[in-house]
Amino acid sequence: MTFTVEQEREMILALQKGDRRAASWLYETFADTLFRKVILSRLPYVEQAEDVLCDTFRIALEKIETYQIIDRSIFFWLRRIAINLVVDTYRKQVRKRELAERILARDAVHMVMGSRSTQADDVLSQTEEEQDTKTMVNLALEKLNPRYAKALRMRLLEDQSREFCAESFGISVGNFDVLFHRASKAFRDNYPP
Amino acid sequence: MTTSEEQQAQHLAHWIDGDRSTLPPEDVAVAIWALRPDFAPKPRVSIADVLSVVRSGPFSSDDNVLYEEDSNDDFVSSVFAQVEAGSRNSVSLEDVLSRVQRGPFSSVEIQSSEQDVDAGLFHGVSERSLGETLDDSKHLPKNVLQDAPSSSVSANNNRWWRTPWLAGGIATALVLFVLLPSGFESPVSEDSIFAPKPQLKESLFVEEIDVVSQKPSSSSKSSSKSSSKSSSSPIVEAESLQVSNEDIQPGNEEMEASSLLELLTDKGVNEEDIGLDEDFEPVGKTVLPQKKGELNRSTMGGMDSVQVETKPASMTPPVSRSSVVETEVKQDEVAEVAKDAPTSMKGIASEELMSSAPSRELDVPIEEVMKYESVEDAEEMEGAVDDLDESDFVKQELEPSVVTVSTDADIQTTSKESIVSNRVRSKRKGGLLKGKQSASKPLSSASQDVGSIVESKTFATQSESSYQLPLVVSVEQQNAIQTLRAAEEILVLCDAARPTKSLEILWLSSMHLSTAVSIEVLKVSAEYDHGDVRYLKRNWLRLAMLLRRSGDLTLAEFYESQAATLP
Numbered sequence: 151m152t153f154t155v156e157q158e159r160e161m162i163l164a165l166q167k168g169d170r171r172a173a174s175w176l177y178e179t180f181a182d183t184l185f186r187k188v189i190l191s192r193l194p195y196v197e198q199a200e201d202v203l204c205d206t207f208r209i210a211l212e213k214i215e216t217y218q219i220i221d222r223s224i225f226f227w228l229r230r231i232a233i234n235l236v237v238d239t240y241r242k243q244v245r246k247r248e249l250a251e252r253i254l255a256r257d258a259v260h261m262v263m264g265s266r267s268t269q270a271d272d273v274l275s276q277t278e279e280e281q282d283t284k285t286m287v288n289l290a291l292e293k294l295n296p297r298y299a300k301a302l303r304m305r306l307l308e309d310q311s312r313e314f315c316a317e318s319f320g321i322s323v324g325n326f327d328v329l330f331h332r333a334s335k336a337f338r339d340n341y342p343p
Numbered sequence: 344m345t346t347s348e349e350q351q352a353q354h355l356a357h358w359i360d361g362d363r364s365t366l367p368p369e370d371v372a373v374a375i376w377a378l379r380p381d382f383a384p385k386p387r388v389s390i391a392d393v394l395s396v397v398r399s400g401p402f403s404s405d406d407n408v409l410y411e412e413d414s415n416d417d418f419v420s421s422v423f424a425q426v427e428a429g430s431r432n433s434v435s436l437e438d439v440l441s442r443v444q445r446g447p448f449s450s451v452e453i454q455s456s457e458q459d460v461d462a463g464l465f466h467g468v469s470e471r472s473l474g475e476t477l478d479d480s481k482h483l484p485k486n487v488l489q490d491a492p493s494s495s496v497s498a499n500n501n502r503w504w505r506t507p508w509l510a511g512g513i514a515t516a517l518v519l520f521v522l523l524p525s526g527f528e529s530p531v532s533e534d535s536i537f538a539p540k541p542q543l544k545e546s547l548f549v550e551e552i553d554v555v556s557q558k559p560s561s562s563s564k565s566s567s568k569s570s571s572k573s574s575s576s577p578i579v580e581a582e583s584l585q586v587s588n589e590d591i592q593p594g595n596e597e598m599e600a601s602s603l604l605e606l607l608t609d610k611g612v613n614e615e616d617i618g619l620d621e622d623f624e625p626v627g628k629t630v631l632p633q634k635k636g637e638l639n640r641s642t643m644g645g646m647d648s649v650q651v652e653t654k655p656a657s658m659t660p661p662v663s664r665s666s667v668v669e670t671e672v673k674q675d676e677v678a679e680v681a682k683d684a685p686t687s688m689k690g691i692a693s694e695e696l697m698s699s700a701p702s703r704e705l706d707v708p709i710e711e712v713m714k715y716e717s718v719e720d721a722e723e724m725e726g727a728v729d730d731l732d733e734s735d736f737v738k739q740e741l742e743p744s745v746v747t748v749s750t751d752a753d754i755q756t757t758s759k760e761s762i763v764s765n766r767v768r769s770k771r772k773g774g775l776l777k778g779k780q781s782a783s784k785p786l787s788s789a790s791q792d793v794g795s796i797v798e799s800k801t802f803a804t805q806s807e808s809s810y811q812l813p814l815v816v817s818v819e820q821q822n823a824i825q826t827l828r829a830a831e832e833i834l835v836l837c838d839a840a841r842p843t844k845s846l847e848i849l850w851l852s853s854m855h856l857s858t859a860v861s862i863e864v865l866k867v868s869a870e871y872d873h874g875d876v877r878y879l880k881r882n883w884l885r886l887a888m889l890l891r892r893s894g895d896l897t898l899a900e901f902y903e904s905q906a907a908t909l910p
Contacts, residue, residue, distance in 0.1 A: 168401030177390040186380035194376040200386050207393040212400040287378055295905050297869055305359065306378040312356055320839050324349065325873040331352035332872065334371035336908040341377050
């Protein structure tokens, strides 16, 4: 779906008037990207991520009258809400409060330094958010055993086959499966960084 | 690597390759969602779900929801109907005016006010409203406005001060007020169920102390037997000699014979009536030793025992030391009864046991012991005592070892906590007597025991000997490994196809090599991380320890974290 900032502005005006078709448009346009790129990459637990997604759009629709139209996509406003909700989710867990603060700090840096795009197309083209996610993934992989990190990179990021990866490691496919399984478990303890 | 791990790994591999009908396990899903969010399922949230929870703003649907609820839910509507009906004003102006006793709206003055209306006294008030009001007052019940006298015109039928039970209650209170301070006791008929029965008095909680005469034949006689035999002594026949605990001053643990005699005299018993034998000598080290001669001056036929009853005073100390001595003798019996008795009886038994236990043999104050009234509480006390003497000591003793042997956090915590918890658990299983023995055990010896065990275990963790795993390498290979001194020679023996065996070889070789070479060898363990995770973890823990010894704390922490991620 391609649209310009002007088209998006018209939809926001409709949203502020309570047009349910506009609400449906907003959700269908940004929900999936928001879920996969913003929420799930920071809160990689499906049920919690779904709750955050629902709350994100609930807050957005409740506060849509206060939204001021600027020369930037509404996606960034939704993203801001979603990240705050992710941080709130982590803050509720005592062990992950530090993680919440790290996410918040990293996002603040991203807001100031990273983002240059203004249009929704840039966001939906999966470049900017992917880059942000990759940064977090690389930070987590650096903390892993190098072989674990290599297995995860080859299998998930480079999308290599099991056989190729096993050959690269000089082990059997079964052994590589075990290695990858352990790497995935080890990754969980270091992510989000 | 275990079979279940292989199955999980295989399942994950197939899931990534395309069979995504089910979600992957949560422990590995984080990596997949983070690295490949496109593998994640679509969110199960629709725009309808979102709109249903919106409560404010232009998309708020509160009004619609309330309207639908009101119209569809019969139960809710009926509840609201009841509330509305209940909130309706059921008090009319007539009721109000009928209860007014004073002022311009009192019933007498209402009649006169009818005349005042015509006189135009109410300026500024519409005549219509006033007229309506007074018209209403005309319709008041005639018995209220006409028949009743002016001072009592009221519809209030709930005058509580006129109720007959109030007079009865006041009379009863006055009687009690007069009689209670005087200690009045109404005479009770002998046939009454409230008649006092001395022999049954406090039978359950009586703590008997038999002052047994020196004669063996009479020492075993109970007071009931003596009373039945001593028919010549009417006083003793009627009731056994009893000294209540109230007559004994608190803190006087050793009741002397003179005080006992005084008390008996106060009770109206002559020394002759006591009739103790001349060679009477009590059993027990404290009761009546010096006053034996006074007691032996007179004799009483068949009266060879003195029964001292003590009420189960809650916090009073034991009556005499003899009670302690005798209860100590019965301690085993009581404990056995307490074990076999039902729960309700256990409380009694343990209470007797605990209250009569000599406090000086415990290292905890007797007040602490008295707090625990049942067997379960006694076990808690036991645990508290154990916690006191063990955990505190362990804390003091283990903290340095935690610092020195911090390379193996898992092993340390497992070994130390399991040692202490096992000791506490085993003691708690030991029962009451065992618990009391452990409670009476000196703190120093108990702590020394724990300390020695913990120290030995801590030493074991230093050498990883507590991390016992089955040997994969044969004895001949072990001997061959011990002869090797160069890292290259050892690495030749390793094979990626046999990762667990390779990990074992690396670990064995590190046991007799120098620290530097051992570190070099153990680092190769990462290449065999598809082997058995226990062997891998052991190698990484040892590597971390060696690195810490050599001063490379950063790398040591890295391998510790790697080991921590392993199950």
